[in-house]
Amino acid sequence: MVTGAEWDIKAKAVINATGPFTDSIRLMGDPETARPICAPSAGVHITLPGYYSPSNTGLLDPDTSDGRVIFFLPWERMTIAGTTDAPSDVTLSPQPTDHDIEFILQEIRGYLSKDVSVRRGDVMSAWSGLRPLVRDPNKKDTKSLARNHIIEVGKSGLVTIAGGKWTTYRHMAEETVDKVVEVHGLKTESGCVTPGLLLEGAHDWNSLQYIHLVQDYGMEVDVAQHLSNTYGDRAFVVARMCKMTGKRWPIVGQRLHPEFPYLDAEVRYAVREYACTAVDVIARRMRLAFLNTYAAHEVLPDMVRVMGEELGWSSAEQRAQLEKARAFIDLEMGQNAKQTAVSNAPLNLTKEEMQRAKERFHQLDKDRKGHITVNDLRKHFREHNQKIDERVLHELLNEVDLNKNGEIEIAEFFQLYSGLKGGQLTSNRLVGYLDEIHGTPSVNQEKKQKTPPKLQ
Numbered sequence: 001m002v003t004g005a006e007w008d009i010k011a012k013a014v015i016n017a018t019g020p021f022t023d024s025i026r027l028m029g030d031p032e033t034a035r036p037i038c039a040p041s042a043g044v045h046i047t048l049p050g051y052y053s054p055s056n057t058g059l060l061d062p063d064t065s066d067g068r069v070i071f072f073l074p075w076e077r078m079t080i081a082g083t084t085d086a087p088s089d090v091t092l093s094p095q096p097t098d099h100d101i102e103f104i105l106q107e108i109r110g111y112l113s114k115d116v117s118v119r120r121g122d123v124m125s126a127w128s129g130l131r132p133l134v135r136d137p138n139k140k141d142t143k144s145l146a147r148n149h150i151i152e153v154g155k156s157g158l159v160t161i162a163g164g165k166w167t168t169y170r171h172m173a174e175e176t177v178d179k180v181v182e183v184h185g186l187k188t189e190s191g192c193v194t195p196g197l198l199l200e201g202a203h204d205w206n207s208l209q210y211i212h213l214v215q216d217y218g219m220e221v222d223v224a225q226h227l228s229n230t231y232g233d234r235a236f237v238v239a240r241m242c243k244m245t246g247k248r249w250p251i252v253g254q255r256l257h258p259e260f261p262y263l264d265a266e267v268r269y270a271v272r273e274y275a276c277t278a279v280d281v282i283a284r285r286m287r288l289a290f291l292n293t294y295a296a297h298e299v300l301p302d303m304v305r306v307m308g309e310e311l312g313w314s315s316a317e318q319r320a321q322l323e324k325a326r327a328f329i330d331l332e333m334g335q336n337a338k339q340t341a342v343s344n345a346p347l348n349l350t351k352e353e354m355q356r357a358k359e360r361f362h363q364l365d366k367d368r369k370g371h372i373t374v375n376d377l378r379k380h381f382r383e384h385n386q387k388i389d390e391r392v393l394h395e396l397l398n399e400v401d402l403n404k405n406g407e408i409e410i411a412e413f414f415q416l417y418s419g420l421k422g423g424q425l426t427s428n429r430l431v432g433y434l435d436e437i438h439g440t441p442s443v444n445q446e447k448k449q450k451t452p453p454k455l456q
Contacts, residue, residue: 002276013184015176016160020090020130029158037152038162039145041131042088044100045080046334047124047291052079052112059111070107078124078291081108085131094128095331098340101126119423120341124292126334134163151179159183170194201232213239218251226261231269241265256299262286267303271310278304278325289328293335294399294429300325301391342419343402349418360434361413372397372408377430384437396430 016025020040027034053059053072060071073080084100101123109118133145149164149172161176174192181188205228213224217239227235242252242265256262270285281303282296283289289296300322308318330336349357364372364380374393381388388396400408400416419425 013180014158015180016158019132022132022160022162026154026160029156030154037135039133040088040090041133042086042094042128043131044084044096044126044128045082046101046104046126048079048081048122050077050079076291088130093332094130096126096128096334096337098337101337119426121423121426125290126337127332132163151176153183201234203233205232219253220250223253223261238265238269241268256302257295260288260295262288264306267306268310271307278307278321279328282325289333293329293333296329339402341424342415345419345422345424347414347418348422357414357417361410400430
């Protein structure tokens with residue numbers, strides 16, 4: 001809900017297509033005799049760097065030893081891996097746990113070469129989704145779950161479509177509408193025409209369309225490919241909304257983040273296509289929250305600013321949207337789970353490494369307070385002629401501040417370096433800045449993967 005406003009509407013028929021929330025609507029239509037049929041199951045997935053899978057090949061094992069499905073799939077130049085399967089309560093905000101993530105990492109280790117180090121720090125994001133598994137209300141056996149979808153007509157005439165999969169959504173829709181027509185005696189001019197209908201953007205699209213974006217608008221190739229593959233022939237609408245970069249190349253297309261092909265013009269396009277919140281854009285329109293939580297955090301301020309220009313948000317509303325989006329990334333996209341992994345990482349520093357880390361800590365905590373504040377970071381960077389944006393300073397502190405008390409304590413500093421050494425983290429911006437300023441790393445970090453892992 002955006003505003004919380006309510007309306008009374010009239011309809012010839014009502015379809016309940018609410019996934020894991022199916023029963024809450026069914027019980028409204030028939031509170032006395034309807035029995036629950038939905039058994040939500042939580043499935044956690046993780047995003048890994050692209051080198052974990054070939055760019056055009058996936059792997060799926062539907063028959064693992066414990067009955068779960070394990071897969072690697074290339075997606076948006078990254079790799080998605082999963083999954084878990086556990087009963088869950090219905091919630092608007094499902095959250096992955098570090099236990100779930102570690103389970104997936106442990107499972108996929110068996111599919112990769114022994115010389116490949118599968119590290120917790122390679123998890124760029126993680127999320128939990130609710131599968132709306134259902135029991136067939138027409139069967140006496142209430143424990144068995146339907147493998148596909150079911151359609152139920154309640155005493156009030158409410159038509160419920162439950163279960164099913166994303167891959168069969170058109171078939172589910174056809175059967176549901178046919179049932180509504182039958183039950184409510186609706187008149188139709190023809191049967192289902194879905195097989196002949198193209199999705200928005202598909203009418204004039206072809207696989208070489210991106211070349212026109214490069215040649216006609218002066219876009220970078222990866223950006224043009226992203227726009228073409230995401231928006232189809234509507235990519236030209238997005239291109240016309242782009243501003244000039246002021247550079248020789250690219251001519252148009254201001255990236256939100258240097259490592260990803262998303263443009264600020266896409267934010268404007270999303271708003272004009274009815275995106276209403278920052279979470280809508282960062283997760284559901286651009287998918288950046290699913291690809292890399294750190295990058296998602298970094299682009300949020302600029303993204304919210306553009307949305308504010310389009311929607312006329314006040315400064316207070318922009319701050320509220322920013323905080324809601326940050327909380328979403330932390331709780332629902334695995335950022336908090338990553339910090340839990342760092343917090344729980346064993347302290348594996350040698351005596352010499354602890355001494356070097358302590359010296360680095362005291363370079364920031366010159367007053368020997370026992371903790372580092374944003375002001376300490378600001379002073380340190382200024383002393384070394386480093387211009388760091390105020391927003392970035394707070395982000396740097398927050399990434400290391402495990403207990404979220406607004407400061408970095410020596411124990412958190414040791415934990416950070418232990419995570420880097422043990423692979424729970426693959427990088428950290430604050431450490432990177434400090435190593436660049438002072439020339440030498442404080443601890444020996446695990447080597448980054450240089451070549452794609454090989455499937456066994």
